[in-house]
Amino acid sequence: MGSTVSTQVQKRKALSTEKKVLCDLNQSCGCDFPSSDYRPPDRKAWMAGLGPEKLHVNKIVWPGTHDSATNKIGIPFVSRPFAQCQSLSIYRQLVLGTRVLDIRVQEDRKVCHGILVTYSVDVVIRDIKKFLSETEKEIVILEIRTEFGHPDPLDFDKYLVDQLGEFLIHQDDHVFGKTIEELLPRRIICIWKPRKSPHLKAGDPLWSAGYLKDNWIDTDLPSTKFDSNIKHLCDQPPVSSRKYFYRVENTVTPKADNPVLCVKPVTGRIHEYARLFISQCFAKGCADRLQVLSTDFIDEDFVDACVGLTHARIEGKA
Structure with a gap:
């Protein structure tokens, strides 16, 4: 009993220290970056x-959602x-400006997060189609994966092509350099x-798993995650020469050995530091590697930060 209490005390101290590290960094360094004041009119x-016509795929900083x-x-x-991890529907996220979706499914085609289940993936597809019908020039990256511990849904690749065929940009390395x-x-x-990976090749309507990479660090400590995100981003080649999307997730997750297990208060420890992360990418010399930035409970300011840096890139300011 005594050792358990001691461990929890140490964890609370570590959390307090890490929260202070990010707070102090934010106060000392600020969160300005090229076009950080830009706000998209729509x-x-x-x-x-x-x-x-001037927005290249590899110049976009794509705002994404985690467990969308x-x-x-x-x-x-x-x-x-x-x-x-999100309070908005898929449609509302897209309207807000989200352009990368992270969807996990189980064998019956229902969306899940671990052992918990929600609506069918049909709802996701319907929301995406509704958004596309109301816009003309927005591109969406849709990542769909089989949740860990579950078998793949039967003929799911065929289902995706049947549902989305007319909208699908086929797998092609040249896409990264296109507008x-x-x-x-x-x-x-x-x-x-x-x-169980299918055999996907250039020209196929769906893209292989290796085209969206990340380095997920499973922690509830915000400064640990922040520093890890910077480190792994620095290890990536610049977006101008990369033939895959690389995602940084501005999230931390609850841990079973800590008393706080609800997602929102835990991920809130890092949520407000997305702009600080972008500014630190410039300070650390890895801003030219930033591409997909994802978050829990996405909001307008997060979208604006991503769009602002995208604006700076196409204007030659970053």
């Missing part, structure tokens, strides 16, 4: 607003707080990550 159509389809997961006030205008009228880069 977040629903921010790509169109920046000019699709968890707004209605589990039982309200009972299990939902332990697995909900949004050159990809239209196709609108979705769909990356399918099954447990």
Whole structure:
């Protein structure tokens, strides 16, 4: 009993120290970066607003959501707080400016997060189609993976192609150097990550798992995650020469050996530091590597930060 209490005391001290590290860094260094004051006039159509003819895929800083389809997961006030990472529907996230979606499915094609389940993936597809019908020049990266511990849904690749075929941008390394205008009228880069990898090749309508990479650090300590994100980003080649998307997740996650297990208060420890992260990328010399930035509980300011840096890149300011 005594050792358990001592361990918890040490963990609380570590958390307090790490929160102070980020707070002090924010106060001393600030969170300014090129075009950090830019605000898109219409977040629903921010790509169109920046000019699709000059917006190259590899210059975009893509705002993404982590565990995107968890707004209605589990039982309200009972299990939902332990697995909900977004409060908005997929459609509302896209309208807000999200352009990378992280969807996990189980064998019956229902979206899940661990052992908790929510609506069918059909709801996700319907929301994406609704958004695409209301916009003309927005591109979405849709990552769908089989959740850990589950078998792949039967014929799921065929399902995705049947549902999204007319919108799918086919797997092609040349896409990274193209503008949004050159990809239209196709609108979705769909990356399918099954447990048993299919044989996908250049020209296929779906993209292989290796086209969206990250270095996930499973921690609830904000400064540890922040520093790890910087370190791994520095290890990547610049976006100008990269033939895959690299994601940084501005999130921390609850740990079973800590008393706070609800997602929102835990991820809130790092949530406000997205702009600080971007500014530190410039300070550390790795801003030219930043590409996909994801978060829990996405908000307008997070989207604006990503769009602002994208604006700076196409204007030659970053």
